[in-house]
Amino acid sequence: MPETIEQQPGSPFTSEEAIVLKALARAPEKRWWCDYRFLIALCAFLLSLFTSLISAYVSHLRDVHDQQSRFTVALGALQDLNLKRVELLKQYRNTVYEGQVSELITTQVNDALHTAAELGLQLGTNASTTDLVGLATRLYDTGESATAEKLLKFALGAAQNANDESLALRALGFYTIRMGRGSTALKTGEGYFERALDLDQKYDLADHPHLVAWIRSSAQIGWAGALAPTDCAAAQKHFGKGVKILAGAPKSVNFDRARAGAKQQWITGIGGVPGCRPDAGTPPLP
Structure with a gap:
């Protein structure tokens, strides 16, 4: 026989509503992982979220x-x-x-x-x-x-490789020194060149000695060009180190072009600075 409850005076619920509330109170509590309606709703939400993320990522790639x-x-x-x-x-x-x-x-x-x-x-x-x-x-x-x-x-x-990183570091070093003022800019710029010289410690270049020679010679000569307007003695020192590496490098399109560029600096001056030429201790390249 169905349960009946008389509505109490002043109660906000009807007798039928009171019966439903009482039944809910007596019902055993369900664990969330046993509530199939909740699990279905959760899965639907996660699927929707995943789809939205994929769509946003694809849209981003398309924009890029x-x-x-x-x-x-x-x-x-x-x-x-x-x-x-x-x-x-x-x-x-x-x-x-x-x-x-x-x-x-x-x-x-x-x-x-x-x-x-x-x-x-x-x-x-x-x-x-x-x-x-x-x-x-x-x-x-x-x-x-x-x-x-x-x-x-x-x-x-x-940068995806040592050569790319060398290019970026040399450019940062050159312009930081050339465009900057004071000891802070000089220290920062030289720090970039020092990193460029040591890239063989970051990348595994043991089987690529010619690449190491290219990176180090480019860094030394670039460093020299950056310093030439303000510190010719230091520029001559770095230029001499770069030339020494180039002199022992094999014949190739890139090395031949680098040697030609270095030879030109005996005429134009280190880094294009006429008042700063290679010193007598730097043997000319053949």
């Missing part, structure tokens, strides 16, 4: 790929404009249009440079070390050192 494509196009446009500038300036040299052409093409180059820089900053370490270093070098040439430094730090973070 799109930015990389735009970055490549921007760098290509910048390179084409630089080549076009040389061609146009040569074509209109000593004419009444020379100034106008120069101003027009320079504006276009700067616009392309800023577009590429914005994309490079957005991509960060998703861009290649080589592209970021090349772009940062152009920005330093135009005086935008703060943006260039950010790009170089992204370039260092994006």
